[in-house]
Amino acid sequence: MGLFGSRSKEKVDLKAQAKVMAEGVQVGASGIQFTSVFSCASTFAIAPKPIEVGVKRSKELKNRIVVSGQVKGGQFTKGETVAVVGNDGVVKAVTTILDLIPDDGTLDFTTELNANMHKKEAGPSANAWLILDVEDGITGGDLIAKL
Secondary structure, three states, X not given: OOOOOHHHHOOOOHHHHHHHOOOOEEEOOXXXXXXXXXXXXXXXXXXXXXXXXXXXXXXXXXXXXXXXXXEXXXXXXXXXXXXXXXXXXXXXXXXXXXXXXXXXXXXXXXHHHHHOOOOOEXXXXXXXXXXXXXXXXXXXXXXXXXX
C-alpha cells in the first residue's frame, strides 16, 4: 500500500457517489440527495473572442453552455464536479464548472466574462451564471447538483 493507499488508483463512480450522499436536497422521484442545488432559469452557448478573454480562455470556453439561475441550497465553486438533473429526476450528465460568475444585476454577462475580476463562488439564494463543460443537452428548468 502506497502513501495514498490503494484507493488512489481507483476511478470514482460519480453516479454511485451521488446515491450514497446522506444529507442534502432530494431531487425528483429518483430519491438521490445532493448537498447543493442550482436551478436553471435559462441557458445559452458562448464563443468568446480571443481578443476579449485571451487565447487560452477563448479555446477553453468555445461553444460551452452557460446556465443562468439561482442557488437553491448549499454553495458552488469554480472547478467542482456537478450533475445535470432533468425535470424527471434523471441525471443527464456529469460535468465540471469551468467558471462561475455571480450575477448581482449590475453588469451583463459579457462584461463580467471579459473583465474576469469576479468571485468564483456563489452561496444560498445567490443568482449566478455557471459555465459548464458541455456543449448541449441542458434546458431551462433543469437542476445542477453538486456531487
